[in-house]
Amino acid sequence: MNINPPSRDGALNSPWQYNFDNTPPKPAEMQSILDCLVVGGGITGLTAALLLQQAGKQTAIAEAHTIGFGTTGGTSAHINTFADTTYAEAESAFGEEGARLFARAIREGAELISNNVSTLNIDCDYESKTGYLYAEDEEQIKQLEEIYTAALKVGVPVNYTANVPTPVPFEKALAFEGQAQFDPIKYINGLKKAYIKAGGILFEHTLIEKVDSKIGMHEAHANKLLITAKAIIYATHMPPNISVFNFECAPYRSYVIAVKLKGGKYPDALIYDSQEPYHYVRTHRIDGEDLLLVGGLDHKTGHEDPEKAFAELEKYTKDYYAVSSVKYRWSSQYYIPADGLPYIGQMPLTADGIYCATGYNGNGMMLGSIAGRILADLVIANDTPYRQLFNPARIKPIDSFSEFVKENADVAYHFIADRFNVKKTDSLKRLAPGAGKLLEVDGKKIAAYKDEQGNIHALNPVCTHSGCIVAWNAEERSWDCPCHGARYDIEGNVLTGPATRNLKTITDDES
Ligand SMILES: Cc1cc2nc3c(=O)[nH]c(=O)nc-3n(C[C@H](O)[C@H](O)[C@H](O)COP(=O)(O)OP(=O)(O)OC[C@H]3O[C@@H](n4cnc5c(N)ncnc54)[C@H](O)[C@@H]3O)c2cc1C
CATH class of the missing domain: 2.102.10.10 (Rieske [2Fe-2S] iron-sulphur domain)
Incomplete structure (x- = not known):
């Protein structure tokens, strides 16, 4: 564990960042022309770069800071078979086939993580758990019933249950078996190790400012460095500079605290309520002691007071648990997509061979992992079953996602x-x-x-x-x-x- 952890994209420390692998990468040797430059060293970038390298492509990762600096270092690291965009919402916007394929993407993303953990032997506190989602009033019960029906329809196993390990009184609840949790930084450290071993090149402290494209070739500019590659992947969570995604994704901040309890049992499960904004709890053993992670209270970036959000999260936790101390508190950012599904593929309005992935909502462990595979497949074979569903250039009506419309209406006002x-x-x-x-x-x-x-x-x-x-x-x-x-x-x-x-x-x- 690092005593002085390398920084994340904020002043508060997440528990994961103490596990950053801060051994400086071998001085990167420039190849004349790379097969692919991956911009960004979070879960998306590391997954894509490792798959490409394993497939025999020469790649480099350019990370503006250090590996894990972005949201991957500030996530809460649940691995789920359900998502923030419910399968019912996905079906209403993308049809039954679209919802099924979305569920497959979520499942394959989760499987990719568990396969990497076992085949690469990554020690990252990976544990399978049951996930519980509960309703506290009539309206939430209705939503829960829709979630249940739509999950079964797309082949995601789920049951009603009367037993949820929560002190919060609830009316009705669902149990999803086969969820998981892990330490995201220990996990991407493992990907990084395998990537370097496979011959991958890593440039840290290298912010890509712009890319110039000539036929079949792209030149990425970073301060004094020029990197030439046949393909570029923006695994930057949000592609840099002005792009269509500025109008198709809304940035959200989300809050987490990790507390020590005086007594009582730490739940051996992942537990979510259905409030708006919602709360979740889970247990993680950090430095030999169990801690209860409590998170949520998401709001649009720059629109509400982060001090108030932490105070409310702490109050909520103390209302239900005997808290002896707050060990960690941190926040980070994610992006809600306009029509509910992520944007993964050829980047709109750019030259062929420039790819991107964004709009994962709060599900970037699975969607970032599957995005890594989709983008690697596009670079290697120019094909993927997800090409159409996640096409970043798709145009979909956004009015069914009223949250996005409501929250983004103020962008024009701010302009x-x-x-x-x-x-x-x-x-x-x-x-x-x-x-x-x-x-x-x-x-x-x-x-x-x-x-x-x-x-x-x-x-x-x-x-x-x-x-x-x-x-x-x-x-x-x-x-x-x-x-x-x-x-x-x-x-x-x-x-x-x-x-x-x-x-x-x-x-x-x-x-
Ligand atoms: C509080 C919180 C809790 C969450 N919990 C969960 C959860 O439980 N389960 C789940 O599935 N998802 C969760 N998410 C979402 C998930 O954490 C993210 O979607 C995911 O980490 C995004 O990974 P990424 O690799 O795409 O982006 P990042 O981890 O943000 O990595 C992008 C990297 O790109 C670099 N970069 C950016 N621009 C440039 C540039 N121009 N040049 C070079 N480098 C650049 C950045 O420095 C950064 O390191 C949560 C999100 C938040 C905020």
Whole structure:
């Protein structure tokens, strides 16, 4: 375990990041032309790169920070046979065959993980568990019944049960056998080891700023490095810079705490309620002691107060469990797709041979893994059974996903309002140490953070991706864009795409 873990894309530490493999990769040797460059070193990138390398393709991974820096280092790592987009919702938008294929993708993603764990002998706390989903009122019971019927229809085993290991009173519940949990960083460390052993090249601290395409060849630019490849995979969770996905995916923040209990049994299961936003609990043994992981309370990035979300999560946990201490608290970001299914395949409006995967909702362990396989299949054989279903260029009506419409309606508002007005104005003097705020000083908008020594870190608050105004996230000490989810640290450095350029410091801006 690392005492000082390498950083994630936020100030809070997840328990997984203490297991980051921080041995620096062998100095990467440039190949003249790669078969494929994989951009991004999370579960999607590592899965795709390993499969390609095992198939005899010469690949490199370019990761802006270090392996696991993104959401894979801040996930809660449940492996499920059901998904946030229910099979009933998938059927209503994509028909019965579409829902069946979606269920197959989820199952194959989960199987890919368990096969890797056993064939590569990865020690990552992988354990099979039963998953329980319960309803607390009439409306939730109706949803639960729909979930039950649609799951059976697509071949996912599920039963009603009266026994759920939860202290929360409930009305009706489902049991899904054969779910699982693991430590995501120990898992991708195992993929990385196998990838390097198979001859894979790894560039860390290498942010790909842009790609220029010539016939059948792509040149990826990173600071002073130029990487040439026959194919490019954006495994960046959200492809960088402006793309159609800025209008088809909404960025969400999600919260997790890991607590020690005074007494009582830690549940040997994965348990979910049906509230909106929902809560879940599971147990993970970390450093020799059981901890209860409690998560949820998701909201659109930059739209609600992260301090309030953590306070509510802690209160909810204490209402039902005898908590002796909170050992970890962290949050991270995921993307809700407009029509409910992920976008995996040839990237729209780019040259042939540039692929991407995004919009996994909260199911990126399975969908990121299957995306790795789909993208590898496209690079190797130009074929996959999922080509049409997950085609990133598909056009589907989005009105059945009212959550997406509701939450994304404000993007247009921010595009306009942010250019003219910073609502909160204040003076620099009133800024408390350790706090960040949007201020107006001498008629100029600034994103100001005062550190513990009283130094002001002043940035231009205009997001470099598409010009919205960033919002302060006091928990992760980051500036988060409410439009498309780009995030920056207190110095303005990009933490999370789609931005690839840092926020300007006020001095940069003035020069
Ligand atoms: C709190 C939370 C809990 C979750 N729980 C679950 C769960 O229980 N089960 C489940 O299935 N899913 C869950 N998810 C979703 C899941 O964690 C994610 O979908 C998944 O980790 C995404 O993996 P990824 O590899 O695609 O992206 P990431 O892990 O974000 O990796 C992308 C990488 O790309 C790098 N990058 C970005 N831009 C560039 C660039 N221009 N150049 C170079 N590198 C770049 C980033 O630094 C990053 O390391 C959860 C999500 C959250 C937020």
